[in-house]
Amino acid sequence: MKELSVNHLIGIKHINKNDIDLIFETADHFKEVINRPIKKVPSLRDITIANIFFENSTRTKLSFELAQKRLSADVISFSAAQSSVKKGETLIDTVNNILSMKVDMVVMRHSSPGAAHFLSQNVKASIVNAGDGAHEHPTQALLDSYTIREKLGDVSGKKIVIVGDILHSRVALSNIFALQMQGAEVKVCGPKTLIPKYIESLGVKVEPNLRTALEWADVANMLRVQNERLDVNYFPSTREYAQQYGVTKELLNSLDKEVVIMHPGPINRGVEITSDVADSQQSVILNQVENGVAVRMAVIYLLASKIKQ
């Protein structure tokens, strides 16, 4: 019988290959469940989960909520914009107040790197990190790898290029950890201003040219240009970015192979990828969203099974 090596999902860095395998095996079962006429199992009837989002999110929040509801957990969701955080309450106080209402698990997104780790050290509940600043977004990396495994059969030995704003991206960091742990090769590609200075110390090569990167890769994970995080001008204009680092149908057609296109969403159509690429057969963007629910069900189920009665 197998179980996770951790009680919280803080980051990919804190888990191991066996954990990833177990999460994927469990997600396979849940993917079958969510394609049934009745897409719900009663496993987590006696578990209550709080989703605390201090940063905006549509997809991740909906995906987590749906995953929790498909497992029959009781769910409370809360956005910082409407909360007492605005009145100056500390993070630990906010969460402890929620926990005193008998909550077993907290899913949190926060703008500060390390917020989820900090919480796991200071409150009594299972913590799932749904993104902490530019640090990690583990469930996104898991669902990305799960989608690659589904599309290409295996992650091991595959070549993945992550394109775009690596500097501000928690998706990039979690993906690098997850892919390398499973034996994939990872390169990053983007304007030099958006590539972290010491990225190569993670064993990741930098490829400045998009065409060369795509010729090398089996999968291209196109990150969003996060305009809200760009405090200074990292590139001259959106138009120039799109010309240098945007994937178009013409570019893909000129390659002698089919590269799988991924995107964590939300898409800036016409910037990092054009509409015809996003909606093409090569794109697995909507599969990622579907798999997100199954993978999050697996993570929550496996963590909940470690909460003792």
Added chain:
Amino acid sequence: MSQKILLTAKEVNIILHRLACQLIENHLDFSNTILIGIQPRGKHLAERLAAILKEDYKIKDVQLGFLDITFFRDDFRRGEKPLEANRTEINFIVEDKKVVFIDDVLYTGRSIRAALTAIQSFGRPSEIELLTLIDRRFSRHLPIQPDYRGRQVDAINNEKVVVKWIENDGEDLVLLEQKK
């Protein structure tokens, strides 16, 4: 650990044929019937019965599925060990069908309770029956009884009934093991 043989391969074979005949008695051509093996141990029994119905009794269409009940069990987080799931394979709707649950050993009845809930995810069957190879008497926690039973066994709590199948264990055999 002491062992006692309850059924030999020959006896298992005779019982499987009798159970197949009893199923035919009630379901005739199986046009409106679905056999569901309860994962993991009911799978082999269900496959065996389906094969006998097809090959020996010339029933053309035997619809067979496998149901995993892990996520419907009532002991989640209560045991020492985590629960491990198996594959569910039901590629049809069970709405208005006669469903026969097939499992190797009926013990407390809790697995069947879970299966009764789990099957609802695939529609509303017109009726559900239960077939088990071994029915352990005096050990039920719930009011659940089989409609077809291979052999009734009186086993006390520190005894365990072990069903072996050629597919899994290299031979067909039913044992009663005494735990020390």
